Amino acid sequence: MPSALRQISLHQLNASLEAAMNVSEGTVTSQLRATSRTYFYFTTATLALCLIFTLATIMVLVVQKKEPVPQPPDNSPLIGGNCSSDILSILRKPLGSESSAYLQVSKSVRSSKLTWNKDGILNGIGYHDGNLIIQSPGWYIIYCQLQFVVPDCPDNPVDLKLELLIDNQTKKHTLVTVCESKTETKNVYRNLSQFFLENLNVNNTVSIKVKEFQYVDTNTFPLDSVLAAFKYSNSN
Numbered sequence: 001m002p003s004a005l006r007q008i009s010l011h012q013l014n015a016s017l018e019a020a021m022n023v024s025e026g027t028v029t030s031q032l033r034a035t036s037r038t039y040f041y042f043t044t045a046t047l048a049l050c051l052i053f054t055l056a057t058i059m060v061l062v063v064q065k066k067e068p069v070p071q072p073p074d075n076s077p078l079i080g081g082n083c084s085s086d087i088l089s090i091l092r093k094p095l096g097s098e099s100s101a102y103l104q105v106s107k108s109v110r111s112s113k114l115t116w117n118k119d120g121i122l123n124g125i126g127y128h129d130g131n132l133i134i135q136s137p138g139w140y141i142i143y144c145q146l147q148f149v150v151p152d153c154p155d156n157p158v159d160l161k162l163e164l165l166i167d168n169q170t171k172k173h174t175l176v177t178v179c180e181s182k183t184e185t186k187n188v189y190r191n192l193s194q195f196f197l198e199n200l201n202v203n204n205t206v207s208i209k210v211k212e213f214q215y216v217d218t219n220t221f222p223l224d225s226v227l228a229a230f231k232y233s234n235s236n
């Protein structure tokens with residue numbers, strides 16, 4: 001091929017390549033610009049939706065705070081005992097302090113009927129010889145917790161029992177048996193408790209009896225064996 005024709009062919013090829021590159025660069029630039037605009041529009045729309053949702057949520061919370069949901073009135077009468085519905089009613093209402101008592105067990109336990117230290121709380125409730133004495137009628141919550149310890153297990157199992165009495169009559173009791181297993185031989189600790197709700201009148205008494213009173217712990221946990229009572233509401 002003559003050299004002149006060869007040069008012409010090379011010039012035509014270079015021109016074609018440059019034109020193709022210019023077209024490709026322009027196409028790519030246009031595509032990038034279109035993609036950027038699409039991404040910008042999408043991001044803006046998303047942020048706007050998030051802002052609207054946030055404002056709507058804040059408005060709902062403000063309205064709920066200003067207008068609390070009304071609670072249905074609690075007019076159901078108390079039943080007494082350990083009724084779960086009574087406990088729920090107690091939790092819904094504020095507790096007063098018109099009549100209350102909180103006493104720790106006496107260091108000298110000499111009989112099944114426990115006595116209590118009188119230097120605790122006695123507000124509108126009397127105390128004499130182990131008895132809380134009611135001075136104002138109404139519904140009372142009574143709570144007792146006792147710590148027991150058996151230093152050395154005897155040959156037979158031991159029944160630990162807590163009884164809650166109203167006017168010397170048992171209303172509630174809790175029983176647990178220890179020293180049944182040979183693995184339990186020394187320093188067996190047990191906690192017994194009782195919760196009671198009762199409608200009491202003036203001069204009604206509240207007292208506690210235990211079985212195996214010699215095991216009531218007054219040394220290791222002297223502050224954890226207590227008898228408490230407080231007036232919850234007036235009689236219906």
